[in-house]
Amino acid sequence: MEKENLSVVLHSQGDLRLEQRPIPEPGPNEVLLQMHSVGICGSDVHYWQNGRIGDFVVKKPMVLGHEAAGRVVKVGSAVKNLKEGDRVAVEPGVPREMDEFFKSGNYNLSPTIFFCATPPDDGNLCRFYKHSANFCYKLPDNVTYEEGALIEPLSVGIHACRRAGVTLGSSVLICGAGPIGLVCLLVAKAMGASQVVISDLSADRLVMAKELGADFPLTVKREDGPEELAKRVEGMLGAQPHITIECTGVESSVQTAIYATRPGGVVVLVGLGAAMTTIPLLNAALREVDIRGVFRYCNTWPMAIAMLSSKKVNVAPLVTHRFPLEQAVQAFETTRQGQGIKIMLKCDKTDQNP
Numbered sequence: 001m002e003k004e005n006l007s008v009v010l011h012s013q014g015d016l017r018l019e020q021r022p023i024p025e026p027g028p029n030e031v032l033l034q035m036h037s038v039g040i041c042g043s044d045v046h047y048w049q050n051g052r053i054g055d056f057v058v059k060k061p062m063v064l065g066h067e068a069a070g071r072v073v074k075v076g077s078a079v080k081n082l083k084e085g086d087r088v089a090v091e092p093g094v095p096r097e098m099d100e101f102f103k104s105g106n107y108n109l110s111p112t113i114f115f116c117a118t119p120p121d122d123g124n125l126c127r128f129y130k131h132s133a134n135f136c137y138k139l140p141d142n143v144t145y146e147e148g149a150l151i152e153p154l155s156v157g158i159h160a161c162r163r164a165g166v167t168l169g170s171s172v173l174i175c176g177a178g179p180i181g182l183v184c185l186l187v188a189k190a191m192g193a194s195q196v197v198i199s200d201l202s203a204d205r206l207v208m209a210k211e212l213g214a215d216f217p218l219t220v221k222r223e224d225g226p227e228e229l230a231k232r233v234e235g236m237l238g239a240q241p242h243i244t245i246e247c248t249g250v251e252s253s254v255q256t257a258i259y260a261t262r263p264g265g266v267v268v269l270v271g272l273g274a275a276m277t278t279i280p281l282l283n284a285a286l287r288e289v290d291i292r293g294v295f296r297y298c299n300t301w302p303m304a305i306a307m308l309s310s311k312k313v314n315v316a317p318l319v320t321h322r323f324p325l326e327q328a329v330q331a332f333e334t335t336r337q338g339q340g341i342k343i344m345l346k347c348d349k350t351d352q353n354p
Contacts, residue, residue: 007126008328008345011061013051016329021063024130031082031133032074033090035347036145037354038125039067039153039319040335042178044117048332054275056119065125066092066116069139069148070347079133088136089148090124091155091301092116108159108298115296125328127347137301140309146344146354150183150315151304153342156270157183158304159297161191164243164268168192173233173260174214176247177205179342180270182212182318184245189213190312197233197241199256208341212317226252230259241265249273255280263287270294316354318342324352 007021026032043053044064051058072086082088094114095102101110117123124131139148161184166172170193174181177200188196198209199218206217216236220229233256234240240262246254249271257267258280267289284291307313320340323331325347335343346352 005126005128006325007063008065008325009061010048010058010064012058014048016048016064016332018326018328021126023128026074026076026130028076028078029133030076030130031072031079031088031136032128032130033070033088033124033136034073035068035070035124035127035129036087036351037069037149038065038345038347039149040065040331040343040345041067041153042335044123044125045332045336047117047119049336052119053272058119060120062117062119063122063124063126064117065123065345066118067149067152068092068116068124068129069145069151070124070129072136073128076133082133082136082138087139087145087148089139089151089301089305090116090129090131091135091137092123092152093296093298094132094135106298108296125325125345125347127325137305139305143305143308144316144354146319147308147315149344150318150342151301151308153179153318154183154187154304154307154313154315155297155300156180156294157185157187158300160184160245160268160270160294161187163292163294164245164266166191166193166243169194170243171195171237171239171241172197173241173244173257174198174247175244175253175257176200176271177202177209177214177217178247179318181245181247182209182341183315184247184270185209185212185214186313186315187307188245190307195237195241197236199229199233199253205341208317226255227259229256233260243268245270247271251277251279258284258289258291261289263289266290266292268292268294319344319354322346322352324349
């Protein structure tokens with residue numbers, strides 16, 4: 001086994017470095033992974049540019065990366081479910097205690113959860129990384145490492161669509177056609193949504209959305225009013241959508257989501273914007289429009305693997321750029337500039353394939 005563990009480490013706001021770290025030793029219930037493919041997420045870039053997300057502040061050097069897949073190279077003494085050589089996808093959130101949230105199946109809400117690349121917890125944008133074996137999921141032979149890494153963003157889409165209650169025949173509006181809007185589109189369609197409108201400022205992103213199965217791409221201009229946009233959505237569908245999944249966090253877009261959704265419908269907030277956001281709350285209340293939050297995901301990896309393995313969902317087109325780990329800073333810069341959709345870092349020097 002190679003002895004170096006090149007890692008992408010954020011020291012403080014704007015200070016991103018490639019440095020060698022010791023190869024970790026797995027505990028009894030952990031496995032050591034040789035990382036293969038790790039996607040760059042908007043949150044990684046946000047920590048790099050701002051040094052914080054809300055109350056999560058980078059106070060000491062932190063390895064970035066949480067959309068990951070790799071190969072088991074060492075197995076802890078108590079691990080039964082995995083063996084050396086297994087290809088796995090990594091679920092980055094691991095509960096630290098059996099609290100009420102863990103017991104009720106909402107472990108993502110546990111306040112003490114470990115989560116890759118959320119301060120102070122290190123992520124897995126490195127050559128070697130250890131993780132709880134219970135949160136490493138074996139990949140079938142027909143699912144690539146890159147698809148395995150994309151299970152993390154796909155999981156956000158699954159959790160959002162579950163929270164929204166997407167089902168056969170649902171009509172859905174998705175606000176934002178970035179990586180998360182696009183996975184919400186893929187999942188909504190797989191769960192039986194009959195018609196999906198997706199909106200974005202970028203025409204390029206809407207071209208991709210159309211290719212991925214969107215029925216109605218809606219190009220938005222910054223000056224468009226929320227109520228006017230809501231009317232356009234209704235015009236496209238012939239009725240207001242049952243469900244709106246808001247993936248931008250932009251105040252005007254959240255307003256559009258509420259105005260657009262039919263009475264008795266559901267708005268799910270996935271995008272993170274300002275801590276204080278002005279919305280037409282009375283409009284939602286009087287029409288019994290439920291507003292639901294989303295925090296990451298829980299219990300989504302098995303479903304995601306089944307969706308990918310059965311070819312019900314194809315995430316491969318989301319990957320538009322690939323960089324070797326050594327070029328991580330350039331990859332982050334490309335992401336920051338908004339080029340492409342999903343940028344994948346290749347962490348295994350001997351295998352740069354998808």
